[in-house]
Amino acid sequence: MTLNLCVLTPNRIVWDSEVKEIILSTNSGQIGVLPNHAPIATAVDIGILRIRLLKDQWLTMALMGGFARINNNEITVLVNDAEKGSDIDPQEAQQTLEIAEANLNKAEGKRQTIEANLALRRARTRVEAINVIS
Amino acid sequence: MSCSNLTMLVSSKPSLSDPSNLSFRSVLNPFQLPTQNPASCTPSRSSSTQIQCGLRELRTRIESVKNTQKITEAMKLVAAAKVRRAQEAVVNGRPFSETLVEVLYNINEQLQTEDVDIPLTKVRPVKKVALVVITGDRGLCGGFNNAIIKKAEARIRELKELGLQFTVISVGKKGNSYFIRRPYIPVDKFLEGGTLPTAKEAQAIADDVFSLFVSEEVDKVELLYTKFVSLVKSDPVIHTLLPLSPKGEICDINGVCVDAAEDEFFRLTTKEGKLTVERDVVRTKTIDFSPILQFEQDPVQILDALLPLYLNSQVLRALQESLASELAARMSAMSNATDNAIELKKNLSIVYNRERQAKITGEILEIVAGANALQ
Numbered sequence: 471m472t473l474n475l476c477v478l479t480p481n482r483i484v485w486d487s488e489v490k491e492i493i494l495s496t497n498s499g500q501i502g503v504l505p506n507h508a509p510i511a512t513a514v515d516i517g518i519l520r521i522r523l524l525k526d527q528w529l530t531m532a533l534m535g536g537f538a539r540i541n542n543n544e545i546t547v548l549v550n551d552a553e554k555g556s557d558i559d560p561q562e563a564q565q566t567l568e569i570a571e572a573n574l575n576k577a578e579g580k581r582q583t584i585e586a587n588l589a590l591r592r593a594r595t596r597v598e599a600i601n602v603i604s
Numbered sequence: 605m606s607c608s609n610l611t612m613l614v615s616s617k618p619s620l621s622d623p624s625n626l627s628f629r630s631v632l633n634p635f636q637l638p639t640q641n642p643a644s645c646t647p648s649r650s651s652s653t654q655i656q657c658g659l660r661e662l663r664t665r666i667e668s669v670k671n672t673q674k675i676t677e678a679m680k681l682v683a684a685a686k687v688r689r690a691q692e693a694v695v696n697g698r699p700f701s702e703t704l705v706e707v708l709y710n711i712n713e714q715l716q717t718e719d720v721d722i723p724l725t726k727v728r729p730v731k732k733v734a735l736v737v738i739t740g741d742r743g744l745c746g747g748f749n750n751a752i753i754k755k756a757e758a759r760i761r762e763l764k765e766l767g768l769q770f771t772v773i774s775v776g777k778k779g780n781s782y783f784i785r786r787p788y789i790p791v792d793k794f795l796e797g798g799t800l801p802t803a804k805e806a807q808a809i810a811d812d813v814f815s816l817f818v819s820e821e822v823d824k825v826e827l828l829y830t831k832f833v834s835l836v837k838s839d840p841v842i843h844t845l846l847p848l849s850p851k852g853e854i855c856d857i858n859g860v861c862v863d864a865a866e867d868e869f870f871r872l873t874t875k876e877g878k879l880t881v882e883r884d885v886v887r888t889k890t891i892d893f894s895p896i897l898q899f900e901q902d903p904v905q906i907l908d909a910l911l912p913l914y915l916n917s918q919v920l921r922a923l924q925e926s927l928a929s930e931l932a933a934r935m936s937a938m939s940n941a942t943d944n945a946i947e948l949k950k951n952l953s954i955v956y957n958r959e960r961q962a963k964i965t966g967e968i969l970e971i972v973a974g975a976n977a978l979q
Contacts, residue, residue: 476699478699478700478703479700479803480697480700480701480803480806480913480916480917480920481693481696481697481700481802481803481920482696482697483696483699483700496900496901497900497901497905497909498900498901501900508898509897509898510897510898510899510900511707511711511897511898511899511900511906512899512900512901512906513900513901513905513906513908513909513910514909535909536909536913537707537906537909537910537913539707541897546703546707548700548703548704548707548910548913549913550803550807550912550913550916551803551804551807581815
């Protein structure tokens with residue numbers, strides 16, 4: 471018994487194949503999805519999607535917020551942007567994180583602070599996606 | 605004989621002037637006019653020198669037109685390749701849009717009985733409108749940029765007549781340079797377009813539009829872009845971006861819904877070496893949701909997460925269509941330019957050959973006259 475996972479961004483299909491299990495960051499915390507999960511619709515936060523493959527390997531993917539639907543063992547995740555952990559350049563991601571932290575310290579005004587916070591969360595997610603759980 | 609030469613030269617001028625708007629033609633005229641009179645009156649060595657200058661200029665001109673033709677033909681082929689790539693980008697984005705429309709429709713059905721207040725779908729009395737104007741970055745694409753700018757100007761005039769305030773968000777270098785030169789048009793932001801639209805660019809526009817609308821600085825957001833109809837036809841259109849229709853429908857400024865569930869897309873194919881466009885109407889199938897669907901969060905929160913995705917998707921699609929239209933327009937413009945260059949080259953060659961013939965005839969006459977003098 472397996473799940474069909476489909477991760478879609480406005481530009482492309484990031485993932486479309488069978489998996490054993492996923493762990494998804496939603497607006498109200500992380501949820502694990504195993505086969506025969508109840509039908510559910512949820513908002514997806516900026517965070518990590520962990521995928522357990524058929525061979526029991528784990529993959530990580532950075533998601534940048536969106537929506538997920540689970541129905542009849544089919545998971546559809548719609549996000550603004552998504553990147554596989556293996557596709558992310560560690561040095562570039564680390565630099566982006568440091569830049570985002572510096573920008574947050576410099577931010578003035580409410581709007582800039584909100585934007586800097588979002589950028590920081592995105593950068594941190596990408597850094598976390600690189601570290602694979604063995 | 606000299607009279608017939610004169611009439612032929614005179615008749616060749618209109619055909620020469622018609623296809624050519626270049627100022628180089630005026631340089632040719634001083635050489636042509638003096639060469640006729642001396643050749644017909646008295647053949648002399650000074651006239652042969654002038655004819656030689658005329659011939660050399662004509663040859664240079666023909667070479668120049670040949671080079672221009674090569675350049676325009678290359679640009680045409682490059683634009684054709686890019687149109688195909690832009691089309692692929694649209695096709696790649698389709699699963700996301702289809703799934704999004706499907707999900708929005710179903711969730712909205714689930715929420716019919718509940719009174720849901722969502723900021724992006726709130727319809728307010730309109731006092732101020734934001735116009736997102738999408739233009740290209742480069743020229744040489746016919747009237748593409750001018751058409752969308754004229755559309756924006758017309759809409760601005762309408763808003764002024766209605767007594768509404770407005771602001772502009774300009775995307776693309778051509779639009780930016782236009783609005784920079786017109787300080788009387790208020791511009792909220794200038795944004796650069798890229799070579800290929802990406803989700804991040806669409807996100808930047810969507811974020812700006814989102815903050816404008818939610819902070820109630822504007823009451824309506826309209827998107828002006830060029831809709832890709834076919835390789836030879838593009839249509840500047842205005843769509844209402846915000847407020848969103850809860851059912852995920854796109855409405856134009858008159859409130860007529862352009863249902864995204866039914867979507868024509870164009871497939872570029874090669875038939876007998878020529879590019880053609882085949883149209884397919886794709887009807888998105890609506891799968892029924894399970895009635896026992898649970899919402900992890902409050903429905904308002906879920907729609908808050910979904911609608912920005914939808915906004916982003918709409919902006920990205922507009923950017924992609926605009927790019928495809930720009931490339932198709934450039935393809936057409938360069939194709940026309942290539943045809944014009946071919947015709948111009950032909951006309952110049954005819955003139956060149958006539959000049960050469962006249963020169964040879966003059967030389968023969970000199971030889972004959974010399975021979976007669978010896979007798």
